[in-house]
Amino acid sequence: MPELTFREALRQALREEMLRDERVFLMGEDIGAYGGSYAVTRGLLEEFGEKRVKDTPIAEAAIVGLATGAAMGGLKPVAELMTINFSLLAADQIINHLAKIYYMFGGQFTAPAVIRTAAGWGQLGATHSQFLEVIYSHVPGLKVVMPSTPYDAKGLLKAAIRDPDPVLFIEHTLLYGIRGEVPDEEYLVPIGLADVKRPGRDVTIVAYARMVHVAMNAARELEAEGVDCEIVDLRTLRPLDIETVVESVKKTNHVVIVEEDWKSFGVGAEVAARIAEQAFDYLDAPVVRVGMLEVPMPYNRNLERHVVPDEADVLAAVRSVVGSRV
Amino acid sequence: MLKDQILTETYTPPGRHREAGLTDEQVVDMYRKMVLARAIDERVWTLGRLGKVHFVLTSAGHEAAQVGAAFALRPGYDWILPYYRDMALVLTLGLSPYEIMANFLGRRDDPCSRGRQMPVHWSARRLNIVSGSSPVGTQVPHAAGIALACKLRREDRVTFVSFGEGATSTGDWHEGLNFAGIHQLPVIFFCENNGYAISVPFRKQVACDSVADRAAAYRMVGVVVDGMDPIATYAAVKAAAERARGGGGPTLIEARCYRFTPHSSADDDRTYRPREEVEAWRRRDPIVLFKNYLMASGLLNEDLDREIQAWARAEVDEATDRAEACPYPDISELYTHVYGS
Numbered sequence: 001m002p003e004l005t006f007r008e009a010l011r012q013a014l015r016e017e018m019l020r021d022e023r024v025f026l027m028g029e030d031i032g033a034y035g036g037s038y039a040v041t042r043g044l045l046e047e048f049g050e051k052r053v054k055d056t057p058i059a060e061a062a063i064v065g066l067a068t069g070a071a072m073g074g075l076k077p078v079a080e081l082m083t084i085n086f087s088l089l090a091a092d093q094i095i096n097h098l099a100k101i102y103y104m105f106g107g108q109f110t111a112p113a114v115i116r117t118a119a120g121w122g123q124l125g126a127t128h129s130q131f132l133e134v135i136y137s138h139v140p141g142l143k144v145v146m147p148s149t150p151y152d153a154k155g156l157l158k159a160a161i162r163d164p165d166p167v168l169f170i171e172h173t174l175l176y177g178i179r180g181e182v183p184d185e186e187y188l189v190p191i192g193l194a195d196v197k198r199p200g201r202d203v204t205i206v207a208y209a210r211m212v213h214v215a216m217n218a219a220r221e222l223e224a225e226g227v228d229c230e231i232v233d234l235r236t237l238r239p240l241d242i243e244t245v246v247e248s249v250k251k252t253n254h255v256v257i258v259e260e261d262w263k264s265f266g267v268g269a270e271v272a273a274r275i276a277e278q279a280f281d282y283l284d285a286p287v288v289r290v291g292m293l294e295v296p297m298p299y300n301r302n303l304e305r306h307v308v309p310d311e312a313d314v315l316a317a318v319r320s321v322v323g324s325r326v
Numbered sequence: 327m328l329k330d331q332i333l334t335e336t337y338t339p340p341g342r343h344r345e346a347g348l349t350d351e352q353v354v355d356m357y358r359k360m361v362l363a364r365a366i367d368e369r370v371w372t373l374g375r376l377g378k379v380h381f382v383l384t385s386a387g388h389e390a391a392q393v394g395a396a397f398a399l400r401p402g403y404d405w406i407l408p409y410y411r412d413m414a415l416v417l418t419l420g421l422s423p424y425e426i427m428a429n430f431l432g433r434r435d436d437p438c439s440r441g442r443q444m445p446v447h448w449s450a451r452r453l454n455i456v457s458g459s460s461p462v463g464t465q466v467p468h469a470a471g472i473a474l475a476c477k478l479r480r481e482d483r484v485t486f487v488s489f490g491e492g493a494t495s496t497g498d499w500h501e502g503l504n505f506a507g508i509h510q511l512p513v514i515f516f517c518e519n520n521g522y523a524i525s526v527p528f529r530k531q532v533a534c535d536s537v538a539d540r541a542a543a544y545r546m547v548g549v550v551v552d553g554m555d556p557i558a559t560y561a562a563v564k565a566a567a568e569r570a571r572g573g574g575g576p577t578l579i580e581a582r583c584y585r586f587t588p589h590s591s592a593d594d595d596r597t598y599r600p601r602e603e604v605e606a607w608r609r610r611d612p613i614v615l616f617k618n619y620l621m622a623s624g625l626l627n628e629d630l631d632r633e634i635q636a637w638a639r640a641e642v643d644e645a646t647d648r649a650e651a652c653p654y655p656d657i658s659e660l661y662t663h664v665y666g667s
């Protein structure tokens with residue numbers, strides 16, 4: 001199977017869907033000649049022309065509003081917000097409008113727009129290094145996707161473009177360069193399905209996006225200690241596939257949830273609550289969460305490294321959980 | 327590039343600065359600041375290539391606009407809301423080369439945030455310089471708000487806020503100008519129009535022919551100046567400040583300039599700027615043009631210029647050495663300033 005980078009897999013997904021459906025078009029800041037801030041759309045202007053690859057002014061609210069309008073008007077917009085930090089300028093358009101068009105109009109109008117955006121960190125400071133997926137995952141009417149591998153990224157983006165509902169598609173900036181197998185033949189990855197990235201007996205690690213890789217690294221070390229980790233990659237945050245998580249917990253009876261974002265009111269909190277509701281009797285130890293320290297992301301490298309969760313944090317969490325194995 | 331970009335080769339006639347109200351000493355000092363800013367600029371790019379500065383974004387090409395504007399403002403008295411490209415502005419207003427280097431290097435003595443915020447989000451309480459966050463244009467409503475406070479408190483402080491032409495597409499920008507226009511607030515909106523917002527050219531960014539045209543919609547004066555000319559920029563900002571202080575309300579100034587470097591160290595500008603265009607603008611390097619002007623005015627000769635260049639290099643060397651020796655912020659300070667209580 002060919003190996004592609006995460007970025008190339010996304011570009012393939014866009015290209016294939018643009019070839020398949022002429023209603024699909026791209027819009028965003030610096031996506032044309034420049035090829036996108038993270039080079040995802042590189043070459044697409046040359047191939048599809050300005051009609052279908054549109055550079056926009058710096059106007060995030062308008063980008064999402066235009067995408068919403070264009071979607072209602074019969075097109076299939078894939079809008080790019082340079083980073084999720086700037087999505088806050090469009091939060092009204094996303095939450096008050098895009099997410100609710102179908103419901104507010106009693107199903108008469110749909111707005112099947114895809115909003116692609118990047119989230120991550122790497123010495124970019126407090127207002128450039130946020131995740132914020134939790135804010136959007138809170139909202140009924142939106143679908144929120146955050147893949148971890150090139151395979152999933154491609155399959156989920158294609159599914160998002162074909163989805164009848166609006167989808168927020170979040171790409172981790174530190175994953176764009178990773179490589180992974182992507183088949184030549186056409187495939188989709190359904191939205192709303194988690195994936196067991198590593199089967200194991202002793203403890204379930206729930207993660208998504210970059211934290212799946214951190215969990216995998218930790219699992220390799222733990223294997224040497226005789227601890228067999230099962231890693232569940234959520235892939236989609238809304239709708240959340242809790243069944244796959246619960247199935248895993250029933251088998252391992254121990255859970256660690258790893259997120260890269262602040263823990264307060266977060267994905268880990270949500271998953272832990274649902275486990276408590278649906279699988280409490282299967283737990284042999286309290287659920288433990290790993291997440292980012294509760295400060296705005298500092299620029300300085302030493303501080304930043306200290307704030308972001310890493311393998312050592314996952315190892316400590318898993319050890320604390322399985323230490324109480326009965 | 328705009329069709330009507332101002333493309334004068336020199337600032338004629340010699341001695342013109344006196345008409346603008348600038349003394350001979352002041353213009354030589356302006357030149358010093360421009361040379362110093364460029365020297366810092368070049369050093370920061372070098373430190374970036376060496377991996378010592380993680381994120382580089384500088385002023386090169388904008389020095390005349392920024393230094394000219396700064397000379398028309400009262401440091402520590404007027405309010406300043408700069409944007410990330412304004413290193414030469416904040417240097418002229420009073421941040422030291424050491425403070426600027428400590429900012430770029432993310433050290434404990436970074437005057438803006440002690441290494442927390444990204445570099446180039448300039449701020450200093452003692453100079454009334456207020457930091458913006460990373461989303462562009464968001465400082466514009468803050469500026470209108472500060473100007474409102476000054477007006478209601480009957481202070482004659484002027485608020486100066488700067489941004490690129492790309493930022494003039496944002497909602498915050500329009501909302502801020504509209505409010506300032508309604509209440510005729512003492513604020514100067516200063517646009518450094520370099521023709522590009524990262525890769526997006528002016529004609530795909532702004533629907534009208536010039537940013538200054540937008541002033542008409544907000545009941546304020548709009549002016550275009552040659553941002554490669556510090557005297558013209560000084561005169562425009564000075565007039566706007568006097569208008570503001572005299573109760574004449576806000577002004578929108580569009581200073582036309584060009585950035586000589588990529589947008590930042592994360593950018594490769596060859597994908598979107600033809601090299602001939604960059605070269606054409608480089609021939610109008612404001613530092614070279616201003617040097618020629620000062621020589622023609624009898625205020626500078628090659629000896630003095632060499633002295634100034636050597637002084638700037640020495641300043642930058644000293645600032646860099648000191649900043650590199652300054653420790654990183656300590657992990658024990660991680661939670662300091664998350665809350666005030």
Ligand SMILES: Cc1ncc(C[n+]2csc(CCOP(=O)(O)OP(=O)(O)O)c2C)c(N)n1
Binds near residue numbers: 059411460461462494
């Ligand atoms: C709201 C928002 N959207 C996108 C960005 C990403 N971004 C950073 S700088 C920039 C270009 C700004 O160009 P301009 O205002 O012309 O200033 P210049 O850098 O040219 O001086 C963009 C799009 C941002 N910082 N904020």
Ligand SMILES: [Mg+2]
Binds near residue numbers: 518520
């Ligand atoms: Mg610009």
